Amino acid sequence: xxxxxxxxxxxxxxxxxxxxxxxxxxxxxxxxxxxxxxxxxxxxxxxxxxxxxxxxxxxxxxxxxxxxxxxxxxxxxxxxxxxxxxxxxxxxxxxxxxxxxxxxxxxxxxxxxxxxxxxxxxxxxxxxxxxxxxxxxxxxxxxxxxxxxxxxxxxxxxxxxxxxxxxxxxxxxxxxxxxxxxxxxxxxxxxxxxxxxxxxxxxxxxxxxxxxxxxxxxxxxxxxxxxxxxxxxxxxxxxxxxxxxxxxxxxxxxxxxxxxxxxxxxxxxxxxxxxxxxxxxxxxxxxxxxxxxxxxxxxxxxxxxxxxxxxxxxxxxxxxxxxxxxxxxxxxxxxxxxxxxxxxxxx
Amino acid sequence: xxxxxxxxxxxxxxxxxxxxxxxxxxxxxxxxxxxxxxxxxxxxxxxxxxxxxxxxxxxxxxxxxxxxxxxxxxxxxxxxxxxxxxxxxxxxxxxxxxxxxxxxxxxxxxxxxxxxxxxxxxxxxxxxxxxxxxxxxxxxxxxxxxxxxxxxxxxxxxxxxxxxxxxxxxxxxxxxxxxxxxxxxxxxxxxxxxxxxxxxxxxxxxxxxxxxxxxxxxxxxxxxxxxxxxxxxxxxxxxxxxxxxxxxxxxxxxxxxxxxxxxxxxxxxxxxxxxxxxxxxxxxxxxxxxxxxxxxxxxxxxxxxxxxxxxxxxxxxxxxxxxxxxxxxxxxxxxxxxxxxxxxxxx
Numbered sequence: 071x072x073x074x075x076x077x078x079x080x081x082x083x084x085x086x087x088x089x090x091x092x093x094x095x096x097x098x099x100x101x102x103x104x105x106x107x108x109x110x111x112x113x114x115x116x117x118x119x120x121x122x123x124x125x126x127x128x129x130x131x132x133x134x135x136x137x138x139x140x141x142x143x144x145x146x147x148x149x150x151x152x153x154x155x156x157x158x159x160x161x162x163x164x165x166x167x168x169x170x171x172x173x174x175x176x177x178x179x180x181x182x183x184x185x186x187x188x189x190x191x192x193x194x195x196x197x198x199x200x201x202x203x204x205x206x207x208x209x210x211x212x213x214x215x216x217x218x219x220x221x222x223x224x225x226x227x228x229x230x231x232x233x234x235x236x237x238x239x240x241x242x243x244x245x246x247x248x249x250x251x252x253x254x255x256x257x258x259x260x261x262x263x264x265x266x267x268x269x270x271x272x273x274x275x276x277x278x279x280x281x282x283x284x285x286x287x288x289x290x291x292x293x294x295x296x297x298x299x300x301x302x303x304x305x306x307x308x309x310x311x312x313x314x315x316x317x318x319x320x321x322x323x324x325x326x327x328x329x330x331x332x333x334x335x336x337x338x339x340x341x342x343x344x345x346x347x348x349x350x351x352x353x354x355x356x357x358x359x360x361x362x363x364x365x366x367x368x369x370x371x372x373x374x375x376x377x378x379x380x381x382x383x384x385x386x387x388x389x390x391x392x393x394x395x396x397x398x399x400x401x402x403x404x405x406x407x408x409x410x411x412x413x414x415x416x417x
Numbered sequence: 418x419x420x421x422x423x424x425x426x427x428x429x430x431x432x433x434x435x436x437x438x439x440x441x442x443x444x445x446x447x448x449x450x451x452x453x454x455x456x457x458x459x460x461x462x463x464x465x466x467x468x469x470x471x472x473x474x475x476x477x478x479x480x481x482x483x484x485x486x487x488x489x490x491x492x493x494x495x496x497x498x499x500x501x502x503x504x505x506x507x508x509x510x511x512x513x514x515x516x517x518x519x520x521x522x523x524x525x526x527x528x529x530x531x532x533x534x535x536x537x538x539x540x541x542x543x544x545x546x547x548x549x550x551x552x553x554x555x556x557x558x559x560x561x562x563x564x565x566x567x568x569x570x571x572x573x574x575x576x577x578x579x580x581x582x583x584x585x586x587x588x589x590x591x592x593x594x595x596x597x598x599x600x601x602x603x604x605x606x607x608x609x610x611x612x613x614x615x616x617x618x619x620x621x622x623x624x625x626x627x628x629x630x631x632x633x634x635x636x637x638x639x640x641x642x643x644x645x646x647x648x649x650x651x652x653x654x655x656x657x658x659x660x661x662x663x664x665x666x667x668x669x670x671x672x673x674x675x676x677x678x679x680x681x682x683x684x685x686x687x688x689x690x691x692x693x694x695x696x697x698x699x700x701x702x703x704x705x706x707x708x709x710x711x712x713x714x715x716x717x718x719x720x721x722x723x724x725x726x727x728x729x730x731x732x733x734x735x736x737x738x739x740x741x742x743x744x745x746x747x748x749x750x751x752x753x754x755x756x757x758x759x760x761x762x763x764x
Binding site: 085086088089090093096235236237238251253346348351352355356358361362364365368369 | 432433435440583598600698699702703705711712
């Protein structure tokens with residue numbers, strides 16, 4: 071049992087954890103451990119959006135990005151997923167991760183120019199990037215042997231950590247929570263740069279990517295996941311997509327991960343942008359669908375323990391204002407962080 | 418909207434609340450407000466326990482206590498309830514409240530002598546008393562117009578309070594939480610005084626009384642409570658009664674309140690003794706039955722709001738070691754805080 075906060079990031083606290091020092095979680099979970107030399111990472115979402123356009127017409131665009139990812143200074147890891155948004159547009163999003171900002175910067179400029187520098191008819195593109203300091207995010211995994219997302223860049227996984235399986239564990243795993251409330255500050259602002267729309271977001275904006283992987287489940291566990299858990303999860307995801315703005319969720323995407331061949335894999339994740347970590351906490355703790363999910367997961371994992379084949383993970387980041395970049399070209403006004411600012415109107 | 422902590426008990430914090438200052442709960446709740454001059458209260462549980470003894474044989478005993486309650490320096494408020502414990506014994510418990518310790522002390526000595534000074538065959542009696550400082554407990558009510566328990570002694574109810582409808586609100590409502598973790602300290606010890614068994618408990622022992630009142634519900638709401646909510650509540654109460662010890666619940670009683678005529682009213686409450694507030698928090702947040710209750714209550718109260726006729730309330734106390742008194746005569750070893758110490762054996 072160890073703290074989710076690695077030793078080299080433990081500081082003199084001005085804020086307490088939510089659990090006493092003798093707390094023991096009812097089942098095991100694990101966190102990604104970077105080498106101590108890593109002090110900043112990059113999480114970059116490259117999206118493409120279309121409706122009424124044949125997949126063939128847009129197929130080459132993600133392929134070009136995949137090619138770019140393979141070049142010098144490209145990401146250490148990336149994956150691709152898709153979903154259909156509330157407005158009925160298909161969105162294909164490639165997420166790429168770096169743990170060296172200089173490499174990202176060297177790679178990014180031409181990639182950006184290609185992605186959002188020039189519009190194609192009927193196709194929107196967007197870039198959403200966080201480059202958080204290492205003290206500003208946390209991960210959690212139900213199994214230590216299959217990293218996803220930012221954890222794919224880590225040196226390895228922790229042993230069992232203490233700060234999980236209670237409300238507030240997410241906050242307690244973020245090193246900055248030792249000394250900061252991580253309160254939101256500022257108001258998102260829309261900046262027009264020709265046809266490109268940028269959103270200058272706010273201090274302590276929050277991002278969560280929360281994933282499921284049922285590829286290893288046998289028939290009975292798979293049925294339990296797909297029949298009992300997934301519909302409840304979907305209901306919660308739909309709520310956030312359609313009604314999230316009122317509770318501080320700017321955007322939610324319930325994504326199906328695509329395999330190397332472009333087909334749907336047996337993995338999914340929800341990805342959402344939040345006004346603050348507190349807003350995410352409140353939803354997770356009080357919305358009936360998520361409370362039901364949490365209760366089911368507690369029971370499921372407490373019972374099956376490490377024998378469960380369903381894998382769950384997430385990564386949660388609270389980013390400083392200068393660690394964020396949002397840029398949209400030819401996207402509808404409900405796309406990503408555009409939903410947080412005034413309707414963009416034509417242009 | 419006001420803080421659950423009254424102004425005269427607000428201090429410079431060394432510990433933060435769990436929610437930001439701009440938090441707004443999704444429905445209204447209220448707390449009892451004592452006169453500022455009140456600095457300590459008394460909560461005294463007088464129980465009688467029997468099995469295989471006719472109610473007629475024991476009926477006079479609670480009646481004698483009721484008579485005592487009516488004498489000089491008697492409680493400002495009391496009620497009576499009963500349940501059948503795990504060992505199959507009927508327990509009838511009268512709970513009495515004072516907000517003047519001197520009056521309680523003047524009243525208590527002869528009452529104690531009558532209650533636990535002399536055993537009657539087949540009948541056990543017990544006394545469980547807390548006399549917490551006003552900074553060591555909190556209350557919560559779904560409606561402001563029907564006080565129960567300690568709130569019956571209050572000057573009135575607050576307006577809507579901020580600290581509720583999230584995990585951690587219970588702690589945040591206790592004034593002492595501003596400066597203390599309220600961690601448990603010490604180990605419960607059994608002391609024999611002739612046939613009387615006393616338990617010297619531990620610092621920051623926790624008591625909750627959590628009640629339901631469905632007497633005002635119309636047919637459809639009543640059916641919803643009795644068919645959908647009550648069975649889930651009972652399941653959680655049974656879990657605590659039968660398996661609570663492993664998670665820090667020394668004793669749980671799911672009580673049916675008795676009316677003035679001795680018949681069952683349409684009120685119930687759960688009353689339980691906990692190793693610590695943290696142990697109570699963990700159960701409430703993670704046990705499937707309680708998570709389900711919480712989720713249902715959030716939905717129910719968010720939807721019906723003040724039009725709900727089901728009334729919910731609780732009082733939670735974290736008592737210092739010198740604010741506790743536990744005495745048992747002729748009770749089985751699983752009774753109350755006896756469960757926290759070595760089996761008493763014969764005697």
